[in-house]
Amino acid sequence: MSERKIYRMRLVGGEIVETIAASEAHARAKIARRLAARTAGKALRERRRNQRTGVTVELIDTHHPDSRLDPDGGRWATVCIDHGAVVNHDTLAIARSFLAVPWEFCPDCQETVSATDG
Ligand SMILES: [Zn+2]
Numbered sequence: 001m002s003e004r005k006i007y008r009m010r011l012v013g014g015e016i017v018e019t020i021a022a023s024e025a026h027a028r029a030k031i032a033r034r035l036a037a038r039t040a041g042k043a044l045r046e047r048r049r050n051q052r053t054g055v056t057v058e059l060i061d062t063h064h065p066d067s068r069l070d071p072d073g074g075r076w077a078t079v080c081i082d083h084g085a086v087v088n089h090d091t092l093a094i095a096r097s098f099l100a101v102p103w104e105f106c107p108d109c110q111e112t113v114s115a116t117d118g
Contacts, residue, residue: 011035011084013068032056032081043067045076045092048099052116053109055082057099062088080106 007027008018017034021027043064048057058079062071069077073088076095080086085106089095103109 009084011068013070015068028082035081043069046096046099050100050102050109053102053112055080055102055106055109057081057102059092059095059099078102078105080109083108085109 004020004022006018006020007024008016009027009031010016017031019027019030019034021030043061043066044058045061046059049055050057058081060067060069060077060079061075062069062077063075067077069079069086069088071077071088074090074095076089076092078087078089078095078098080102083106085102085108087098087105089098098104103113
């Protein structure tokens with residue numbers, strides 16, 4: 001038996017989104033799916049589900065008109081969708097390499113990894 005509540009999350013850029021879900025994890029997943037649909041085929045270049053931390057990581061072209069991310073620090077942004085952490089890179093190749101290692105730029109993922117490493 002789970003109680004459904006309204007969860008609000010602040011996105012990169014300050015936008016607030018809300019959803020009704022049974023848990024915070026469920027709310028994050030719902031919002032990630034909603035964001036994924038919003039960016040599909042646009043500024044989004046690649047999306048990957050990380051096996052180790054269970055998060056969704058996206059590669060965004062910040063020069064695309066649909067991107068709401070800051071291009072300062074590099075055109076290509078790697079984003080941990082579940083936690084909202086963003087890191088910019090100058091080259092697509094470097095940004096792509098970060099898709100597989102969200103704990104390298106996301107503090108929440110880093111916590112997950114160090115917790116499972118014991
Ligand atoms: Zn994360």
